[in-house]
Amino acid sequence: MKRRRIAIVGVGMTRFGKHRDRSLMDLLVEASMEAIRDSRGAEPDSLFVSVMASELYENITGPANTLAGLLGFRDKVVMRVENTSGSGGAAIFAAWTAIASGVVDSALVVGGEKMTHKSTAENAAIIATLVSDYERSTGITLPSYAALMARYYMSKYGIDTEPLAHVAVKNHLHGSMNPKAHFQKRITLEDYYNSRVVAEPLRVMDYTPISDGAAAVMLMELDKALSYTDKPVLITGISGATDTHVVHERSDLLDIMAVRRSTEKALAMAGRNRTDVGLVELHDMATILEIVELESMGFYKPGEGWRAAVEGETRYDGSFPVNTSGGLKSKGHPIGATGVAQAYEIALQLRGLAGERQVREIPDAAMSMSMGGFGNNAYTIVYEPGW
């Protein structure tokens, strides 16, 4: 069947970090208004809101309906979409398919989370609620899954933690050039090794921080988009896939089926090969995940992903830039915002507006991968310059 062509026409994002005196709604409104301004004031037909757990963070249900009210939206198609830490990718999928179906012509996708007003222990308890009952009962958490994965990867391929350190150093370098990143400071390998061990072998510097923030993108059917931007960023492929929810049921911890299959399906839909993709934003909740996801996405063979950051390929000025925004590691991870902020970064990069961290060459295609939980659900998106 012939599909509608759909593009990002504008983007917005708050700084990620600690917003002490602001609510989730404040942040969502700021990102929304920036995306609307960036779309020359376009008023969308619909609103898709990505929030993981406003119920637990701020005792708010129906965040999409609240936001629609604050934005003064009437007579719109409005919903909240949730896929834990991959909510943003799912919300873009829902918006994209709504436009592709012809029921609406445009959509504002806004994601955000307000987390830092809760203590680390409270955050850990909230985030633990997305782990399967059985595994949760053993006391396992997302950070400890990552540590198990790192240990297994290291022992299987005979490496130490140095490649992980390189991922952290690279993503902090990128974050240092991103004025919207939570951490805007470079770190050295020494800083990495001096940081406290959280879950052996992983250290503080391996993990994303707890952040507040929001991001937004305006999607539009391409014919209409050209009235609102000179540089529409096409979304030519988009798909989702799941793996087991219970992590120990997986036959191979280092091949995340949700990541692999969503990548394959999105590429097939876009009619693109991996060699066309010259920029990736992915879900580096922990440094080891950047490596394993690059392998599951098929950009590196199993056991070779660890070389990418070590050899500088995935730096913003390398041959295959990954997480130029700073990634979750340095930009931060306000959960509902993250998948939408990936689209924000890619739109800036494809438009050549990424400033100091601008990639050297605008690629034919870019890709974001938004992952829920410990890889039980992923959405992958292919973007291309549309001008």
Next chain:
Amino acid sequence: MKRRRIAIVGVGMTRFGKHRDRSLMDLLVEASMEAIRDSRGAEPDSLFVSVMASELYENITGPANTLAGLLGFRDKVVMRVENTSGSGGAAIFAAWTAIASGVVDSALVVGGEKMTHKSTAENAAIIATLVSDYERSTGITLPSYAALMARYYMSKYGIDTEPLAHVAVKNHLHGSMNPKAHFQKRITLEDYYNSRVVAEPLRVMDYTPISDGAAAVMLMELDKALSYTDKPVLITGISGATDTHVVHERSDLLDIMAVRRSTEKALAMAGRNRTDVGLVELHDMATILEIVELESMGFYKPGEGWRAAVEGETRYDGSFPVNTSGGLKSKGHPIGATGVAQAYEIALQLRGLAGERQVREIPDAAMSMSMGGFGNNAYTIVYEPGW
């Protein structure tokens, strides 16, 4: 543009009521498996889960991912969709548009909520979280909004509570013939007047109970659907619309813009007139809402909706059956399930499988209206026999 034709091929539903020893996931799995069996074992490409607040009820985030795991689903497009009490309609919309876009060919939509393990006061506190901050600070709740609406309607049109009593009696009559309804007993006008006043002028018998339950529908592109059912129920129109989130900002409390506009858009999409619609399931959280919604949907003129139940038109054996399932009033309202359960009832009725409460004549079209909060967000769907 030419749209794909999409149909319901199978449906499932738990009994609504008090399920003391069962979890939300148990209920979602039961409804899912029934819908899969009713679809001759079809395995869908995608899963859309409608849950309002598992975070607050059971401390579960990511209910869609958990359910996908329990159902053994791998490599599926999976998301949770939320629009408070109208979550079910929004989830069907997301599934429908995903199929219409061509990204997937089939979708299981499952909605549910587990509520009765919480006390009435705890439930009231959870449900209050969907009211706008400002109005919540005045102490107003959904039941009191309904009471204000009833008072205004009664004073504007010079009626007493008798028409409300007739709505309750009718919906209990319907529930008494629905083996999956929470309340399966008839009530009399006398029972109604003997029930306790909750919020003057409304009584216990004006309101939906707190219930547990789940419902599911399998959607499929029509060409494929015919392999899984002889009686596909087409969804020919579907749309959403919003009104103000803050209720006192509305210019007319008795004209719910979200309900009116979503109905108009869904009918336009289906190419149908109101006269084609011979069966409606709507959101009678309180009896007055059945009356006001019928007016906002345009089936009755302002000030005339109260006559419908009084004159017997909206009984299952009347000229324009409404809420043959028993509605929220008698069937119950496990929040995330409700919009999906409306589709369940309409599929049974159009297929002629509704037993004792079967409508006298299969209509050309039927409609469900799934409303979030106090009408801030509604999704309306048009169904037609597809055989």
